[in-house]
Amino acid sequence: MDTRAQQDQYGRGGPGPRAGRTRAPRLTRRLTRPLRSLRLTVAAGAAALALTAGLATPLNPAPQQARADDGKKVLTVAVAQSMDSLSPFLAVRLVSTSVLRLTYEYLTGYSAKDNSAVPGLATEWTASDDKLTWTYTIRSDAKWSDGKPVTAEDAAWTFNKMMTDAGAATANGSFVGNFREVTAPSPTKLVIELKKPQATMAALDVPIVPKHVWEKVGDFSKFNNDKDFPIVGDGPFVLTGYKADSYVRLKANKSFWRGAPKFDELVFKYYKDGDAAVAALQKGEVSFVYNLTPAQSAALKKQENIKVNDAPGRRFYALATNPGARSKDGQEFGDGDPSLLDERVRHALFMAVDRKTIVDKVFQGHAVEGKGYIPPRFDTYHWEPSGDQELSYDPAAAAKLLDEAGYRKNAAGKRVGKDGRPLNYRVLCHATDPNDKAVGKYLEEWWGDLGIGITLDCLDNVTDPWLAGEYDLAFDGWSVNPDPDFVLSIHTCAALPATPKDTGATDNFICDEKYDGLYDRQLAEYDPAKRADLVKQMQSRLYDTGYMNVMAYPNAVEAYRTDQIASITTMPEAAGNIFGQDGYWSWWSAQPAGSDGSSGSGGSTGVVVGIVAGVVVLAGAAGLLALRRRSTADDRE
C-alpha cells in the first residue's frame, strides 16, 4: 500500500487494519469561565508574559526556527494526521509513509520530473525473455546508518518475510502475492522469480529494511518500530525521535548515497488545528504547512515571505457506495440499504450530484471536476467518460430513473423503499474534514429535492462502521501513485476480507467479475500503451457500476516560508505537490534560505517593538488592577 496510494490527510478509506483515523485530540479551549477568575488569569498572564519578554530582549533574541540554537538548520513541517505505525510493514497513512520514504530507500524510485522509474537501491534491473525472472543490481555505495553496508540480502530478506509472514504483508502484501522466489546470489545481485508476469516490477514501492535489525522482531503485526532511536535506515534522513501526535524528528543522513540533504534536521510537528498551523507559519514557527483551505491560501498569498503552492494533486475525492458488504467466504454482513444494490438507484444518486458546484463552491476552484477514477495529473492512465456514458448532473433524469426503478414518491414527497419506508441514507463522513461536511450540506439539498433523505454521520473514527459495512454511502479518497496498480487493486474481489471478522485491503467491498478480469490482464501486460488502455477500461467499468462517484481531484494547496526555505522541488517539477510525494525529493532537495536575510532582522525589530508595547500595556493593566484591588480593599474596611 505504502506510497502507492496512501490514505490522505484525513485517513479516508476503510482498508487496512490501521486504516481509520484515531481520534484527534480536540481543541479543548473552554469558552466558559467565571468572571471572577478572569482577573487572576490576566494577572498571571501578565506575569508570564513579562517573564518571557525578559528572556527575549534584543540582547538575547529568540532563536529563529530556520537556524536554531547551535547553527543547525532545521526545517519544521506542520502535520495533522496521526501516525498509524512507523513499521514499513504496517504503515499505510500519508504521514507515516512519507516518513518511511525519507528513512528507507526503495529498489526504485519515481523521477521528480516525469514520474518515470529511476534507480534507487537498484542501479539497474533486467527481465528474462519470458519476463518471469527479474534481476536487480544493488548499489554498493549505500550504507545503513549504523555503518553496515546495504546488500541484496537485506532486500531478499524483506521480500521473503512479506511472502511468508502474513503480519509482514499487511501494508504491501499486494506486491509480493505473485512472487515465486526471491534470492540474493551475491551482495549486489537480487533475483525475483514470478508466477505470472507482473507489470509493476520497476515500481515496487516496498521499503527495504536492514535484515540484521529486523530479524530480531517477533510479531510483525504488532511491532511498530517506534522504541529504539535512532532507527537504523538508509534514506536521506534518519529517524531520531517520535512522540505520538506531538512530533517526528529526523536527522540528515550525511552519508546518503545520492548526497546529503541541505537541512540538518527535519521536524514534523503536530498541529491538530489548521488555523493554528497557519498562525505558526505566519509567525515563522514552522516552515511548511499543507492542506490549506481556500480562505487560508487567499490570505497567505498576500503575505510576504510566504509562497503558496497550488498545484494539481494526486488525490481523488469520492462518494463510495456500500455494495452490500461481504467476505471472500461468501458471507454477507453489514446493513447497507438494499435499494443501493439497484444500479439505477446508484446512477440516479450520481446524476443528482453537481460536481461542478462542488469544485466551485466547496473547493472554490482549488480542485478539478471529477470524472474517472485516476486524476488527470497521471495523464497516461486518466480516463473520462464519453458523452452518452457520462452521468452528468440532471435531477429530472435522476427522478425519472428512480421512478422506473420503483422508488416512487409518497404523499409527503419522500421516495419509498421496497419495505414501504422512506429512503434515508446514512452518509459516513470524517468529522475532521470540513469538505465532507460542506459537501454533505449540498447532498442533503440535492437528494432532498429528489425525495431522498440523508443522515450525515460525522465521526472521528469512521473505521469501525466502515469495516463492519454499517453505512450506506461514505466519503472516500486516496492518493494515487504514478503506477495505479494499488488503487485499482482495492476494488477487486481478492481484496475482500477472508471472513467478516477479518480486515481486507478492500476499499468498500466492491467485487465485480468484469473488473477483476481487466485487473488481472493489466497486471500481466508489459506493453505500456496496452496496459494504459486496460486501466482505462477498468475505470470505465467502475464508472458504469456507479459504486464510486469521483466528485473532484483536490489540488495540493500548501505554503512555505521563503525566508526559511530558499527552494524546494515539487513533483512533478512543473506543477506538483510538495508534501506526500512519491519519493523524498522535496525534503531532500530543500535549500535553506540565507542565514542572515534582511527579513530576519526586520522580524526581530517587530518582535522587540511588540514586546515593549505589550509590556507597557500589561504594566498599565497591572497598575490598574492594583489600584482597583486597593480601592476594593478600602471599601471593605
Add this chain to the structure above:
Amino acid sequence: MTTDTTAAGPAEPPETPVRGGTKSPRALAWERRRHSAARFWRQYRTHRAGVVGLAALVLFALLALTAPLTVGADVQSVTDAPGGPMEEPSGEFWLGTDQFGRDLFGLVLWGSRVSLLVGLLAAVLSVLIGALVGITAGHFRGWYATVVMRVTDWFLVMPTLVLAIALATVMSRSLLTIIVAIGVTSWPTTARLVRAQTLAVESRPYIERARALGGGHGHVMTRHVLPNVMPLVLAQTTLMISSSILSEATLAFLGLGDPTLVSWGGLLQDAREAGAVSSGNWWYLVPPGIAIAVVALAFTLCGRAVESVLNPRLGVAR
C-alpha cells in the same frame, strides 16, 4: 433562603390581610399570588442590570421566534446561496457571507433558535435532575442520601466539559444528544443547593406538625418542601441557562453538534474550519461570538436579579 414570596406553606401566615370572609380559599390563594408577583416585579425593577438583561432577552426571544418570518429557513440553503464566498459586510449582506456565500446576518438570526432552545431545554433538564436529587436526598437522609450525595460529589469533581464531550462523542450527533449531554453533567450544583434548602425547610416545626397529622413523604416533599425551594430552583434555572448556552456553543465549536443545524457555536466551528481566524475574516467570527456573550450575560443578569429579589439576605449590590 427562607422566602415566602411565592406560594407559601399552609402553616405560614397569609401575607395579605383577608378582606372580608366572602372569598373562597382558592380565590384568596390566587389573590395572594398576584400580589406577591406584583411585589416581585416591583423589587425586580429596582435592579437596573436585571431590567437590561430582561430587555435583551425579550429582544432575542422575539428575533428567534420571528426568524421564520424575517429570514426564513432558506437562509441555511447552500445551493441557493445568494453571495460569493467570504464576502465582506456590505449593504446587501450586513454581516458578510460565509464560505458557501450564505448571508451571515440571516444565519446568526437563525442560529439563535437552536442556541436558545438547547440552552433552555438543557437548563430545565439539569435543574429537574438537580431538584429531584436534592429534595429526595434532603428528605430521606440515611443511606439513600449518602449514596446519592456521593454520586453528586463524583459528578461535581468531574470536569463538566470533559464529561459532556465524552457523552456527545459516544451518542449519535443530534440536538437531543447535546441537550442530554449538557443536562446530565451540570446538575450537581443544583442538587447540592436544593438539598441544603430542603434540610433547612424540613427542620421547621410545621413540617413536624404536618407529619404528625399524617402527611406522607410525597405530601411533605411536594406540598411543603417543593414550594419553598421553588424560588431557589427558578433562580438556579435562569443562571443555568447561560452556562448551558455556553456549553452548547462549546460543544458545537468542538464539532460535536449536529453538522446540519445552524447554531452560534456551529457557526464559530464553521468559521474555524474555513480558516477564517488566520485569514482575518472577522465578520464570520465576531457576530456569533458577541451573540453568545450577550445572551449569556443577559441570562446571568436576570438570574442574579431574581436571586437577590427572592433572597434579600444575599445583599448583592445592584
